[in-house]
Amino acid sequence: MQPWELTATAAAAKLQDGSLTAEALTRSCLDRIAAQEPAVKAWIFLDPVAAIAKAREVDKAAIKGCLHGLPIGVKDMIDTADMPTTHNSPIYQGLQQGRDAACVGIARAEGAVILGKTDTVEFAAAGRRALTRNPHDLTRTPGGSSSGSAAAVAAGMVPLAFGTQTGGSTIRPGSFCGIYAMKPTHGVVNSEGAKRYSHTLDTIGWYGRAPSDLRLLAEAFRLFGLDVPLGKTVKDLRIGLLRGPNWHLAAPESQAALLLAGKRLADAGVVVEEVTLPAPFDGITEAQRIVLMGEGRGAFLAEYVSAFGKLHADFRSRVENESGITAAMMAGAYDLAGDCRRSFDAIASGYDAVLTPAAPGEAPVGRQDTGNAVFNSMWTLLHVPCIGIPCTEGPNGLPVGVQIIGQRFGDAALLDVAALVAPVIDPKLPG
Known part of the structure; x- marks a missing residue:
């Protein structure tokens, strides 16, 4: 080697x-x-x-x-x-x-x-x-x-x-x-x-x-809790399986990967339970978009005023607020995010991790389409730790993964869970 x-x-x-x-x-x-x-x-x-x-x-x-x-x-x-x-x-x-x-x-x-x-x-x-x-x-x-x-x-x-x-x-x-x-x-x-x-x-x-x-x-990076081991085996784990509010946007291979990961875990003795999120989470993807575009206005303003001719049209549109983001929309998105953070922490407290899709499916053809972030953006706004795990292959032989999610600041516990579940979910994990 x-x-x-x-x-x-x-x-x-x-x-x-x-x-x-x-x-x-x-x-x-x-x-x-x-x-x-x-x-x-x-x-x-x-x-x-x-x-x-x-x-x-x-x-x-x-x-x-x-x-x-x-x-x-x-x-x-x-x-x-x-x-x-x-x-x-x-x-x-x-x-x-x-x-x-x-x-x-x-x-x-x-x-x-x-x-x-x-x-x-x-x-x-x-x-x-x-x-x-x-x-x-x-x-x-x-x-x-x-x-x-x-x-x-x-x-x-x-x-x-x-x-x-x-x-x-x-x-x-x-x-x-x-x-x-x-x-x-x-x-x-x-x-x-x-x-x-x-x-x-x-x-x-x-x-x-x-x-x-x-x-x-x-x-x-001295993340919180690394000196406190989870102290569990695979068979002690309780995992929530979450299809999520954007499940309809998952390609068949992504849906299959999530269910396959859940089955592999259950077959290994893990308690796997379906989880559903309350109604406010239906708006969390849009809330992330509002925050992204709203904060992006200021993020590229310096380049807009100093190097307009070299600045890509995508960034000009953000500064010029072509998305029509309003102050009220920003406040509403921040408030929804805060409410959903507390709500998800409460839901996640009943599990060692929540299992959910990592991407819509296989990688798209070409360079321009880098993929839809719809299965990630809500977790980014919720500020929770996420670990991506390879799982299977799609119809074209390309990788399709899943991700596990923890409570905010539960990074160390999530790493311990990943160490336990990865050999089960990912058959190609190096020995």
Whole structure:
């Protein structure tokens, strides 16, 4: 087995005991990138010489952090001190801020090798699409907006990568690319240094190839409760199966994936119960859209007034409020979100996790359609932690995943649940 084939967790163990060096792992990842990148196009910026130099510095460290020696990809709307941050926008080509975003700084301080910048939908929002293709089928999207990050992990180019989620930009690409994804509770990871779209919604997330990979970054960010184990086995779990208010928008393969995941869990001894949400949740998808578009007016105003000619029409329309968002609509959406957050926490308290679709179906053909966020946006507005788990394949042989949801700030418990249910739900989980 080549080092690039290791999960982040397996590589971390070897890096910690000295049987693998950061340089060897980085070189292996760079070799894999050289083989895959011409077709997949996951990266906007990559400097192999600099990456090897960074890895050698990491190998000299006297104290090994929890991410020691692990290469990580960074979505190109998150600042890196030593690399450009272009946001995939013609406005910011070549921009180098000279300072790490908070999440990058923490990863670097914990020993990670910041490998390069992954391609993204413009400003992680709209406008220009990434050039990235789905490693499972080069005619299809990897999803967006964290296109390059998801594809790079799925293609074995890097064991970990940062994404972000404002609607469904972390969990949905994870499903399309057949990898593990985590969107933590809103606000538990400092988003300073990442392009702001919606302060109510924007959340730093990440990708790996196993649930334990996700936990490595959770440990780096000191998420609440990681020192308190769940203390359960699979057969002790109680999982709520939720079709949700947008079930009618799920393709047959997505509906089948949810029911299959539920059956696999039940067959393994898990108590699986159908859950329905009360009537106010019927409006939560629209509430997220209102917040997204309303807060997006201010998010792109600076570019609107300073670089109008280079700003994509998608962002001009947000600033000009073509959606017709009113102050009353914003207040109503905020109020509904607050009510539904409390309501969902109460519902979720009766379960170890809630199981629900991660995406509408298989990845769409082409680059322009990066997929509908309808199975993610409500959870982003509710601020709850989400973990995407691969489950099955659709009619075209493309991955179709599911996600588990926890209560707000229940990230640690959700990671423990993921570790228990993933081997049941995902038959391809690396051993």
